[in-house]
Amino acid sequence: MSAESAKEFEALEAQARALLDLFARAGYEPVAPSIIQPAEMFLDRIGESIRSRTYVFTDLAGDELCLRPDLTVPVSRLYLERHPRADVEARYCYNGPAFRFQPQGRSPTRPREFRQAGIECFGVADRDKADAEIVRLAVEGVRSGGLKAFRLRFGDIALFYALLDALQLPERWRVKLRHYFWRPSAFHELLSRLARGERPDSDGPIAALAEKIGKETPERAEELVADYLDVQSLPLAGNRTLSEITERLRDHAADLRSAPLPKEVATVIDYYLAVSGPPKEAAERVAMIAHGAGIDMSASLGALVRRFDRLQASGIDLAPAIFATEFGRDLEYYSGLVFQIESLGNGAEPIAGGGRYDGLLEALGAPRAVPAVGTALHTERLLAAVERAS
Template identity: 45%
Template structure:
């Protein structure tokens, strides 16, 4: 196939895809290409800075070419008269990131759904539409990888850990190396030894972050300094909290074993539910609500014609973005390696972090158009895309 023919085929597929999304109730969104950089840096961390195309406006505000479309679509929704109401949007357009040897400008398509309270049904709809998108280009042999960060959060809450370790473990959940390191440190935490900050550590042991910030701020104010070694007050407070927690022994005796047992749960959805209920029963953990949500989601997926026995569920699966709060998924072409064709999930916490005064449920997915069209063979009727 020539490059022109391939481009024409991709354009036809993209047009048909957007039409199918519109028919499903998702109107076209076209957010500005130039975006404030702060939301991306705040939500993804300073590590993303090296991937952004940055500039500064006349007032000194840092701007960037949009690196994805989820945050821009969400910001436009929150700025509209429909903020807080049920609304769904689809999109197709360029995004910009430094990606090593790959092109820095590439196409992204997707859907964002806001305001729906029927979370399990909305989650299932996202996966069904994602599968329609891959099937529309002839990619039907797929692997569906799923997880649920809400289950991990429920487990950590049920274990009643010190606040510093609760925050640390939840933050590191999507960063597997960091989480493994944290678990190793928890294993080695013995409380042995003394250091020059003994009194401060004793004062902070078991406290929350607000109390630690207040104490460290007061101490640094007395010392007449705002930073030490380039670290802010908040970073220093977090470090003291971590040390005080480790000194006192971070976990109840069996908590580490329960976390590791939880992270080993995997298989098809029904197997995972059974393993999780057994864990909750054996350890007397109150995580039934999160398990019920998983089970309800699987039921809605089955009702949409998805072969749920083909889903690969793992409690350790995560997509590496802090703002996910529940269901997460990736769709891969079978045997294609680690690059996803479609990926997404639930991000209920994002809207308040973007300025909403009240929480707004949100879920969506993004399509890597280049990857999908490279693997796809030919456009097909989207109705054939559902797995059976």
């Protein structure tokens, strides 16, 4: 190890000790979940963005495993191992490595193996209180690491879902838009196409295959897809199973048969996703859009404003903060509040992030939905931001 690497390692270790001490004083128990995790558990729940960057392998027993790309899912699994009925409040903190492929090439602030220091809060019924606690501790963690100048960015997944629920649109497109929300470019392409009334990729061999298997049973459809891949000498790729590929083609076939999305509905969604600004002003703009569209979003907007009031009461300065309706498209297990702490200046980038994920534990095997919220700090980025500012 070079002298420079040794110095950075020592700095990261000191930072980790300070963060874990901060979290422990706030009542969070230190835990160390396994680095190797069941691949299916992750790939089904983290979303396309992280899924394609996850290191997946098969061990000698034939089990498909992965190196954890984040720590929220492993800590959630640990909570369920300790509390299978998911009926106990628990607060955990951690500091450890996560692993992601970096498609733009690795760098000092985006290595393939990186550290996350974070906290996860389970089972607290007062969601506003828990949300404020997590954001406050994330801010305190960044400050304890030595970063003084930063900005908070907020989003709210539940608010977007409330918009879709309030709009008059075919249920198929409501489900589809929820699914595509996590991929901004694909979402806008889908929304534009639906508004124009265009059929999705209705020509070519893939569309023909989709239309053919759309009339078959799932079992027969999978056989036909396997035959097609074999004839075309196409290997399975991108961590996709044969059943997943078949299901996507069947979904495509259903798209071909569906009615277009009303243009005025697409316009309202476009207006909504363009909202970005100071939190209270952004909430007012969303209220104006809802009023203009003749829909009622008062309950969701009221919850949003109450959350910001709670954050201010807990000492969070929202004056420089941003609320953006498009923000939060990364990890698909989020279900409500999402936030990010960003460094300022030319090297601005996310230092910490987190949010609410009330549906994740039920998806992992809990008998019911469990209130859950957490945050993780990217410690290499925090250290680099502090060094740039000094």
